[in-house]
Amino acid sequence: MYDFAYHKPTNLADAAKLIGAKKDGRLLAGGQTLLPTMKQRLAQPSDLVDLAGVAELRGIKAEGGGVTVGAMTTHYAAHTSPELRKAIKALAKLAGGIGDPAVRNRGTLGGSIANADPAADYPAALVGLGATVNTNQRKIAADDFFKGLFETALKPGEIVLSVSFPAPKRAAYRKFANPASRYAIVGVFVAETANGVRVAVTGAGPKVFRATALEQALAKKFAPESLAGASVPAAGLNSDLHASAEYRAHLIGVMAKRAVAAALK
Amino acid sequence: MATNGIGAAVRRREDYRFLTGGGTYTDDIDRPGQVYAAFVRSPHAHARIKGVDKASALKVKGVVAVLTGADVAADKIGGLPCGWLIHSKDGSPMKEPPHPILAADRVRYVGDALAVVIADSLAAAKDGAQALKVDYQPLPAVASIAAAERAGAQTVHDDVPGNQCYDWHLGDKAAVDAAFAKAAHVTKLDIVNNRLIPNAMEPRAAIGEFDRATDSYTLYTTTQNPHVIRLLMCAFVLQLPESKVRVVAPDVGGGFGSKIFHYAEEAVLTWAAKKIGKPIKWTSDRAEAFLTDAHGRDHVTKAELALDKSGKFLAMRVATKANMGAYLSTFASSVPTYLYATLLAGQYTTPVIYAEVKSVFTNTTPVDAYRGAGRPEATYVVERLVEMAARELKIDPAEIRRRNFITQFPYQTPVALAYDTGNYEATLGEALKVADYAGYAKRRDASKAKGKLRGVGFACYIEACGIAPSAVAGALGARAGLYETATVRFHPTGTVTVLTGSHAHGQGHETTFAQVVAEKLGVAYEAVEIVHGDTGRIPFGMGTYGSRSLAVGGTALAKACDKIVAKGKKVAAHLLEAAETDIEFKNGKFSVAGTDKGVGIGEVAFACYVPHKFPIDKVEPGLEESAFYDPANFTFPAGSYICEVEVDADTGTVEIQSFVACDDFGNIVNPLIVEGQVHGGLTQGIGQALTEGCVYAADGQLLSGSFMDYAMPRADHVPSYKVSTKVTPCTHNALGVKGCGEAGAIGAPAALMNAITDALAPLGVRDFQMPATPLRVWQAIQAARGSKLAAD
């Protein structure tokens, strides 16, 4: 790890000011991605602005048929929140399937989506539910938020405050975990929402994406058998030690069917 | 049985300190004035070193010294030795290219160290290592056996043409060929024994220290055998008198073989400590461990079994290629030869066997012994072949094994070993019962109803532990003895300190060895203290590997106890005013036969140290005895494993439904510890078969270089094991014990792969290679479907 300066602001205004003033500063949430990267000397921030003391980033609020989850909500807190479970059970369950207990007790929603790991779980929920990312500067639709491999619409210094998730009629997430890292090799979030069926796929491509062919098949009837014959082409999907593109394409179909079946239960 | 003596399920006394953070591992030790080392390691799999600019690192604040391969060469430091000389078929000795402790002109694998940066903080050492400018000229790399063997391939060492280290064989080729020519059936299998990365929980670490006042060195290191390290380092590398070097292996957090070997860092730190006059600490991080701890396995094999119509084995023919990595690690050469081909008879009467083993150098991390070392590879070959033959001949897999079991002992195999004892029917019979094999068809149908494919697989393994005797091993090329040592030291007040040459790094010797002493001498278990891991305190010992500690070290301990009793009898005879021949010893008491006159061993010990009433003309004072024990033969643990799996064909996921193990380890000193050893071994074996696979890119970069990509087995991969034991005592050691440390890792992979391929057989899958990751299972199913479609 290289040397850096550490700051711990206690409110959003100070956090924004600090991060805006430091050229090579980085926001620190749970540190589950940023700190290992720094330990391996793959990142060299001049300053860390720790968000742990910023009250505005905390809390889970159910309101108007949806739920807003603060950026600093840990995966553990999301998983065990009665409000969240009541509003969108699939989302609470997804949080409980991230990493291991240590990671879930430190890692946060804001950190996860700002990091935009192509194999992370939360992005599938954001896109699958048509959520909105609230920052200290604007509101960003989930469909516009994830731009590419570890790339988001966030501008330098922009801080995620929370994410607002509309409650779906029904939804479920099924993840096929990488045997080593337990990130998603393929994760599929399906939701029947007020604005139609959404199917979001994580782990399979350079970023989370909507599987439109599957959405169309499910639009006719939200049932596993509707997916027979519908598929996502392997071309353009990731291929690595753990899964070929063909295998990922196949798994998208399997996980989508299982997610739909789970959503109907 | 004494309280907490042999056979008692005593809880491990060391666990309190391990589980409460009270252990002292190498990294917990800090020496006065200590500085820190960071090694500069090659990022290339193969490159020429054109220059190293020391000044670039010396400029960094806190850096004390930079030492390079050129400094090593200038000081005429020797290379790391290999402990076993193998001769090729044609009688020529194996190729032993130099293995410098820091590379001077060429680096040969990613992670090969070429310099060390020493600084007054770890951070500064790392800064310095990163700043060091090295001018590399990359060379083509060969990263697999196939690449190394290709015609015209780049050589890893200039003087090793074709990258071949040796071309060795064992057995009667002509007899085997003749048997195959007459066979009713031949089963053939191509086998890859996947390369593994050990990943002990504690990474390697060392502290080198030099004391100018006494002109002596101390090396604290994470080793399984401190005396062996001292011997190799002093005799071959640094040319120091052993009397001036102390090697301490304090608590060590797992070894699994990877901490047997003499590693470069140990010699570098010891050498550098004198040069700079300060103790130097180095602790490997996990990424470094992935690159530099010796890897395991990595065999490619063509195996054939010849059978008659009734399923009797007639002959076996095996051709194996073994990857040595870039240099010969300490015992690398022996693993695919004498620890492998000699085990190919398994539990069976196969009359003739021929094995051919070629080993090659590649631009990868050195490969050496890993839990089981050669024996898992052999068992995998034998037990996969046997089960495949059963399938092809439509004979029940248990039945085909029974038809071929060795039932008469001692038994001389066609591959050099002579089994002293065993009862293979007993362990198989028990395993079949526990596994409810009779009810299998019902369970298979129930799985099918759930949409899952169920399979069952067997493995009846044999292992050879406590490698011995020294003279025979020496004749076969071993460059070391294979005995063990123990000292039993009574203190005046009756407590006992045992000094053992065995080393515990998680096996629980402090408990089991104390149980042996409690049993043999009748002293309280709590009164016995076990000391190991320090050449400054214990006599020359060979350490712990190959499940040898109890069979060899425990027998040495039993012998030392016998000497204590023999001396005690003399003293007791004097105290009791009786003839020595009338003295009996039982349960800690010396008594005069046929009388109620007696004296406890504690009183005898006191008399030995306060010799007021003492036969001083015949007996020396003091009560301390040492023994060295060189075994007459290997021991031969064996057992039967039965595994059932369910496969989800949609995703390729394998779930182990049950795993039954029935082992014969000879007499059991502590059943609780044995059970733990079996659980650990099984889990490592399951890891090999299911999750673990070391992968190099063609250019020699390690792709599975962290836990993000290298999957260790986890709790949810394994079922609740059902383990039991049957006992045929070893016939040639005093305790009748055989060893249990490696069995699980030896037998589990074959049982699991047999079960998985059984489950997939209805889909037309014959075989595929470990690890059976979801991707590979799915691909095997796709390939079978593809060939079915093509055939239709």
Ligand SMILES: Cc1cc2nc3c(=O)[nH]c(=O)nc-3n(C[C@H](O)[C@H](O)[C@H](O)COP(=O)(O)OP(=O)(O)OC[C@H]3O[C@@H](n4cnc5c(N)ncnc54)[C@H](O)[C@@H]3O)c2cc1C
């Ligand atoms: C062993 C392990 C296993 C894991 N397994 C999974 C898994 O299965 N699935 C999964 O989805 N994830 C997994 N993760 C990732 C983890 O869950 C975290 O979500 C992730 O590490 C980032 O969250 P964090 O809170 O730790 O963020 P940090 O590491 O602190 O920060 C990550 C990045 O986000 C930025 N950032 C943080 N907060 C904000 C904010 N409010 N506004 C703007 N930018 C911000 C930081 O500057 C940094 O660039 C795993 C991690 C580990 C270490």
